[in-house]
Amino acid sequence: MTLAAVALLVREYDEAIRFFTAALRFELVEDTPMGDKRWVIVRPRATAGAEGAALLLARAATPEQQAAIGRQWAGRVGLFLHSADFAADHAHMQAAGVRFLEAPRHEPYGTVAVFEDLYGNRWDLLQARDA
Secondary structure, eight states, X not given: OOOOEEEEEESOHHHHHHIIIIIXXXXXXXXXXXXXXXXXXXXXXXXXXXOOOEEEXXXXXXXXXXXXXXOTTTTSEEEEEXXXXXXXXXXXXXXXXXXXXXOOEEETTEEEEEEEOTTOXXXXXXXXXXX
16 A cells, blocks of 8 residues: 555645745646545655655635644644755745744754745655655
């Protein structure tokens, strides 16, 4: 089995698509209308034949879901974006206005920095030591 996608609550589809495709350079895989909803899938562009999980951008539909936007992992890092070129990806993301919560740091497992998406969900940008 593989993990195909993870749902991420968003306020609006188009703003989320813009953030993920421009700031993070994800590809828009699918955007299918479904009545008052859309089936929107984005994912990082595959590198060296590796393909990770995608994100299903799910527009919050209830007050409970709206309250969870940006807090899906209760303030912890909940998503991990692996990079083959940390310096280039970090520079691009900073230039695109992505908010990093710390300077890059070197850990035994690789280079990492925590950033927030447009809603405040925390992510690790990570280049593994062996990459």
